[in-house]
Amino acid sequence: MEIMTGHTCDSCSFNGTLLEVVQHNRKVHVSDKTDATSCCICSGRVLSCNLRRHIRNCHPDDCAVRCYICSEPFVEDKDMRNHVRCGCLNFLDHCRPDDVNKYISKHLQTDAAYRSECSDVVDRVDTFFEDCEGFTLDRFIQGGSIGKGTVIKSKSDIDCVMFTSNLPSIDSPDYSRQLQFSLEWVEDKLKESRLSIAYNLEVLGRTSHAVKLRVKTKKKGHESHDVDLLLATDLLGECPTQDKKKKVYTMMGRMSRSARENCSAALVELQVAFVKKQPAEVKNLIRLVKMWKASCVWEPSLTSYPLELLCIHTWRPHMSVADAFEAVLRKLSDYRSIYTYWSDNYTAVIDHEEMLSKRPLILDPANPYNNVADRCRDWDAVVEAAEETLQKPFFSRY
Ligand SMILES: [Zn+2]
Ligand SMILES: [Zn+2]
Ligand SMILES: [Zn+2]
Structure with missing residues (x-):
């Protein structure tokens, strides 16, 4: 006779605790967190990234872990600790409108040491590429929530743009292909020299416009920093005039949608300044x-x-x-x-x-x-x- 230990995978005959089946599902049946998958309790279709939340909301009685502040159910201890660290998901239930500023400074604002820890690693990446042979780094800027001053403890995202003159002209049909080559080169360089740049730097991979990095933090109660390192042609230059901007926007107006996408990294600095x-x-x-x-x-x-x-x-x-x-x-x-x-x-x-x-x-x-x-x-x-x-x-x- 088959021994049942609680839950069975909806896609195969795997048996285990709820957590084991959820982990199995992610590992065996899902290649990306935005793929749809089925719930092992009700067979309902949900996005993989929402599965744990679905289980918490729809099948709270199956969850073995509870938040010690608000009793919200969780699939795993780790999820619950994350939730508490972020200030408890039902934060509004524990917060009065008069206390909201106190709540923000206590639970959401980061301390200066956390921000400088990340800036320090980013500065080292900057210096590394400044000295890199075969690569011309014209300018390096820091964007994202740290640059804008809107970072929260549970999540920080940083977009760094490396402006280089190694890329062909932005309206060249070869731009996208050359950008891919350059990003691949940057990724390889970083992987090669990662440890000499910073002990807490991790190279996660690459998208069509950026190399994805993670800076691990030693600060308690804070998450790691996710850094997107973008490569771009410096269309605007430092402190652009209105006239210069107008020229760039007019040029973009004549471009195809996909070519226009290539210009967006050059505009990050204006986004940051605005926020x-x-x-x-x-x-x-x-x-x-x-x-x-x-x-x-x-x-x-x-x-x-x-x-x-x-x-x-x-x-x-x-x-x-x-x-x-x-x-x-x-x-x-x-x-x-x-x-x-x-x-x-x-x-x-x-x-x-x-x-x-x-x-x-x-x-x-x-x-x-x-x-x-x-x-x-x-x-x-x-x-x-x-x-x-x-x-x-x-x-x-x-
Ligand atoms: Zn399975
Ligand atoms: Zn379900
Ligand atoms: Zn809670």
Whole structure:
């Protein structure tokens, strides 16, 4: 007779504890975390990256682990500790609107030592490529949440752009292919010399525009830093004039969609500057909304940048962070009415009228051809999460 130890894989006959079956499923039946897979309890189809959350929500009684603060169920001890470290997923249940600033500084803001630990490793990568033979590094910039000043403890992302003159002209048909060669070269160089750069540097792999790195941290209660190292042609140069920007945007207007994609790394600096110059209260609002996304939103295609821009759009002087948070959630729950753009870097450019007719519209202040609201593939999931959060006692004073 077969001995049953609790759960059976939905795709083969593997038997084990819930955790063992979940781990088995990820290892054997799924190649990417965005692949669909089936739940070993109800056979329901879910994205692999959402499986643990699905089990917690739909089959709490099967979960062996509970959060000691809020009793939320978990598949694994590690998940629960992560949840506690991030400030407990049901953070709004333990936080009053008057305490929200205290909550942010205690649970979400990072300390200077954590940020400098990462900057230090990034500086070493910079120096390494400056001295690298056969490679011309013209300029190196740090973007992402650390550069913008919106990093939260549980998640930091850094985009570094290495501007090089080794690439062909941006409108050359060979640009994408050469970019791939160069990225491959950068990846190999880093792998070769990783340990001489920093003991806590890991090379994770490569995408079509970046080499992915991870900087491990020694700081307790903080996650590792994920670094995207991008390569690009310096289209704008340091401190570009409005005239220079206009020339670049006009050139982009004549390009194909995919060629335009190649220009986006050169615009990262403008994105960073735009978020960085916002007042401290807006950055706190951004941290809170990012925390909300990390803990309450299932949809992986909703990235940080559209939310950062939505926070900036929503914020009014003298608004409390709690009020602004509510306003952001209300906007998300009525996403079709989101309509915002800024003229800091551009006014009218090619196809501008057509772009402005889109809904929802969150037009990248650094790129007039980039409606960042388009990146979200499942707004219904976002609406559902926003509406659910608005039901929390936190908002009941209204
Ligand atoms: Zn199986
Ligand atoms: Zn299920
Ligand atoms: Zn909890």
